[in-house]
Amino acid sequence: MGEKTAHQKIALVTGANKGIGRGIVEQLAALGMTVLVGARDPRRGEETAAAVRAAGGDAHAVTLDVTDQADVQEAAKQVEERFGYLDVLINNAGITGSGQVAPDEAHDQVPSSVDLAMVRAVFETNVFGVIAVTNAMLPLLRRSPAPRVVNVSSHAASLTLTSDPDGPFAVLLPSAAYSPSKSALTALTVQYANELRKDGVLVNAVAPGFVATDSNNHTGFLTAAQGAAAVVRLATLGADGPTAGFFSEEGSVPW
Template sequence: MTTIALVTGANRGIGNAIAEQLAGLGTTVLVAGRDLARCSDAAAAIGPGAHPVLLDVTVQATVDTAADLVRERFGRLDILVNNAGISGRIGVTPSAADIDDVHAVFDTNVFGVIKVTNAMLPLLLRSPAGRVVNVSSSVGSMTRMSDPAHYFAALPAMASYPPAKSALNSLTVQYAKELRARGILVNAADPGACATDFTRPLGITIDRTADQGAAIAVRLATLPADGPTGRLFNDDGPIPW
């Protein structure tokens, strides 16, 4: 039985690398994103096992339509990777934050995950081994952010991206608690800073590739039945909350 996976924000960057790596394992991958033309190009580049899907995580109608498409074409979903995310304005302190910017980041990075996961959940429950992977970040680790000895302590205080990832990490735990008894494992993946369109505005040199960053998400998406759930992982293992 062919494994069916849906990856949001999969037309470029880490999401595209996740889709490509899953397809390389023989998985049928739905390349989901806000721009159907770009998703079509990305799916064509991946190969015949990849299919484009229009899905904007902030627009419920597109989420519902995508779920209907999966139901009609495949009848179930085995892997959901919630990868779509935005950074908002980097380096803006909480006291100077634009509430509209903060809301936009949470709308995509947190509320969008709830929209997509809940819409796809009936299909995941039809899978013999449902897996949900939320692409997060260790900048959401309050342990590391509050540790004076960790290099995160030198990062500027921000009101949008790190708090949104902290919220996503907490949400991961709550879904894991709810779904473990039903055979669905839910984990968060920290791909690390990779050289993608997402990080280029930072103006710093990053040697890590999207392919390298995608590996942890793929590993969590293919966990065995006795694998962990409700945790945040990077290449080196679990990350403290």
């Protein structure tokens, strides 16, 4: 096979077999990227990749549980051997910790009565998993001419929004697991961005909005495609794009 004249962009999306993750995969593939579909369940990952290929895109399934260090290292090894570099990392995998319930029904997250094991499980995926995957993929990202990392956060990460007694979050129950995990993720985003700024790696967090997904019993009012759009925009930033930011489709989200 002859060498490609143009640089073929490779993107890895975690938690990519459904919801916002799948929307991201579909949109990146439509832009001509080769997309690696990270999924805990190999069968579901392959189903998503096959559907993207059937629609004319280039997608491949990668078995990836972000809380499993062996999975993470194996995924990095597969990307290394097959492509040798990575251009885009979307840390999308996340759990609410409350099962499939709307956020305002998450009684088990109230700080004074929360199960500490549940808090640990949420942070394991939403924070520690992001560190594990990002660090495993960084050597590959450094070989890209325009590396981009996007961490999928939530408006619930915003201390400004959640602390406002008259704001939109005032009607929701306090959360000791999900919301703080996403606040930690945005803080982590800034620290990675600061470290990698000199290397041209742009690292941003995004709040997709209230998207109808399994995690809220599809009570959200945005489609997965709408939620994915902001993520894709940050994944395809030019060299003059922002880093260490927190954005939604409407613009910057307050910290």
